[in-house]
Amino acid sequence: MFAAVEQRDKVSLRGKPVVVGGVAGRGVVATASYEARAFGVHSAMPMARARRLAPLNTAFLSPRFAAYKRTSEVVMRLLSEVSPLVEQVSIDEAYVDLAVTGNDLSVPGVIELARRLKAEIAVVTGGVTGSIGAASSKLLAKIGSDLNKPDGLTVIPPGEELAFLHPLPVSRLGGVGPATEQRLHRSGVRSVGDLAGVSLDLLVDWFGTAHGTGLFRLARAQDDRPVVSDREAKSVSAEETFEVDVTDPVRLKRELDLLAARVVGRLRSGGLAGRTVNIKVRHGDFTTVTRAVTRDHPTDDGRLVAQLARRLLAEVDTSGGIRLLGVGVSTLADFAQDDLFTAARAEQQGDLFTAARAADVEGFAPDAELVTEPPETGADSPAPVVESPPGPAEVTGPAVVAGPAVVAGPVVWRPGQDVRHEELGAGWVQGSGLGRVTVRFEGPRRPSGPVRTFAVDDPGLRPADPPDWTVP
DNA sequence: TCTGGGGTCCTAGGACCC
DNA sequence: TCTGGGGTCCTAGGACCC
Numbered sequence: 147m148f149a150a151v152e153q154r155d156k157v158s159l160r161g162k163p164v165v166v167g168g169v170a171g172r173g174v175v176a177t178a179s180y181e182a183r184a185f186g187v188h189s190a191m192p193m194a195r196a197r198r199l200a201p202l203n204t205a206f207l208s209p210r211f212a213a214y215k216r217t218s219e220v221v222m223r224l225l226s227e228v229s230p231l232v233e234q235v236s237i238d239e240a241y242v243d244l245a246v247t248g249n250d251l252s253v254p255g256v257i258e259l260a261r262r263l264k265a266e267i268a269v270v271t272g273g274v275t276g277s278i279g280a281a282s283s284k285l286l287a288k289i290g291s292d293l294n295k296p297d298g299l300t301v302i303p304p305g306e307e308l309a310f311l312h313p314l315p316v317s318r319l320g321g322v323g324p325a326t327e328q329r330l331h332r333s334g335v336r337s338v339g340d341l342a343g344v345s346l347d348l349l350v351d352w353f354g355t356a357h358g359t360g361l362f363r364l365a366r367a368q369d370d371r372p373v374v375s376d377r378e379a380k381s382v383s384a385e386e387t388f389e390v391d392v393t394d395p396v397r398l399k400r401e402l403d404l405l406a407a408r409v410v411g412r413l414r415s416g417g418l419a420g421r422t423v424n425i426k427v428r429h430g431d432f433t434t435v436t437r438a439v440t441r442d443h444p445t446d447d448g449r450l451v452a453q454l455a456r457r458l459l460a461e462v463d464t465s466g467g468i469r470l471l472g473v474g475v476s477t478l479a480d481f482a483q484d485d486l487f488t489a490a491r492a493e494q495q496g497d498l499f500t501a502a503r504a505a506d507v508e509g510f511a512p513d514a515e516l517v518t519e520p521p522e523t524g525a526d527s528p529a530p531v532v533e534s535p536p537g538p539a540e541v542t543g544p545a546v547v548a549g550p551a552v553v554a555g556p557v558v559w560r561p562g563q564d565v566r567h568e569e570l571g572a573g574w575v576q577g578s579g580l581g582r583v584t585v586r587f588e589g590p591r592r593p594s595g596p597v598r599t600f601a602v603d604d605p606g607l608r609p610a611d612p613p614d615w616t617v618p
Numbered sequence: 619t620c621t622g623g624g625g626t627c628c629t630a631g632g633a634c635c636c
Numbered sequence: 637t638c639t640g641g642g643g644t645c646c647t648a649g650g651a652c653c654c
Contacts, residue, residue, distance in 0.1 A: 167622075168622055168623090172620090172621080172622080173622065174620095174621065174622050174623095175622095176623090190621080190622085191619080191620095191621085192619055192620050192621050192622095193622095194619065194621095195619040195620075195621090196619095198619080236624095236625090321627095354628070354629065355628090355629090356627080356628055356629085357627095357628075377626095379625085380625080380626070380627095381624095381625070381626085382624090383623085383624065383625075384623085385622085385623065385624080386622095386623090387621095387622060387623085432620090432621070470622090470623095472623090474624095
């Protein structure tokens with residue numbers, strides 16, 4: 147699809163080999179036009195190899211994701227007119243459930259619909275073609291759409307599923323990659339028909355419960371997976387492969403900060419926050435390790451994510467240089483929902499302070515002392531920063547002391563409510579001198595009630611991890 | 619030839635709880 | 637003295653997809 151968009155947008159590329167992907171040293175091919183595929187170039191191939199295989203007139207292009215996204219969107223809009231139930235799988239693939247609307251589901255009817263759709267796709271995209279597979283399940287629709295690309299139309303009529311499926315090589319099945327294929331070949335299983343002759347016990351033995359039963363069913367064309375629209379994201383991540391392996395710890399920290407900022411930016415634009423921070427490190431020899439840490443509360447604070455990521459990186463030996471660095475956030479929640487959870491849990495534990503903060507209960511603290519202007523409400527308001535005077539630290543507002551710092555002394559909420567340290571959830575503590583504390587309100591939900599005050603009694607704050615304590 | 623970037627799902631083992 | 641059974645959560649790694 148990337149190559150098709152490039153050829154659409156640049157007349158001189160039509161009919162010529164086009165390779166889209168990482169053009170620099172360690173890049174790989176994302177897509178090759180059919181002219182380039184004729185020379186053996188294909189997706190996931192190292193670009194260096196593609197350059198050797200492809201002829202001199204080949205265009206090597208960096209991806210223009212914005213252009214592909216625009217093209218994708220007009221097609222997806224078209225699909226949503228066919229049926230309200232559309233599951234977008236990637237930028238260039240989607241399942242459409244034709245059975246939820248009053249479509250004519252006879253074979254001639256479906257062929258007619260598909261032909262019309264293909265014509266419309268070509269029109270709205272300005273000449274990019276699409277392939278369609280129509281069948282009684284996702285499995286077969288997908289396999290059908292892969293046939294006769296890039297302008298194919300395959301309909302598998304009801305009742306002919308097995309006749310269609312069984313002669314195909316096992317690698318055609320979704321979920322059968324190189325590892326599974328190899329294992330099957332080792333036992334002489336090459337076609338889907340062969341696979342249908344293997345017992346469930348044996349498949350579970352080879353591949354585990356989930357994968358084994360999945361293969362058993364797919365080989366029999368048993369697939370009742372529904373078409374699901376609007377699936378929620380489970381993780382957000384960013385990673386980078388360096389041109390040359392990086393050893394310099396200062397550079398690594400900087401890269402980690404940049405990656406964390408990218409992740410958090412996307413997190414926030416989706417209104418999300420996460421409880422788990424992950425890092426990924428790939429060494430020069432391609433061995434890859436991951437490290438993760440899970441907090442009690444979701445965050446979308448870039449500095450906190452970066453700081454946790456740095457702590458995780460410190461657990462990994464990078465002295466030999468690393469090839470790739472990645473940062474991710476998972477166990478996602480959107481803030482409002484999480485606040486309700488926090489509130490419910492805190493209330494259960496009798497922690498009324500956290501409960502009130504989480505639920506934004508107004509008038510909860512009638513006696514609260516007002517020390518600063520109440521922070522603004524709303525997702526777009528900048529996070530207010532409250533800096534306490536030196537001495538016994540005073541922390542302001544319903545945001546509470548937490549983050550990488552540990553509160554050493556007892557924390558007292560003025561009206562006499564005791565707050566346990568573990569329950570001090572959101573907020574960010576920052577400071578350089580003893581007893582000097584800065585609290586930043588965190589997250590899109592700013593407190594809307596009166597600002598409440600509590601004090602951090604003697605001896606102020608103490609860093610949890612000295613090297614991280616000095617925040618720039 | 620020398621291996622991207624963004625994701626999803628599964629498994630196994632350990633900690634912890636009742 | 638000898639050691640359960642079930643469940644949840646977390647981490648690390650791997651397979652797979654586009």
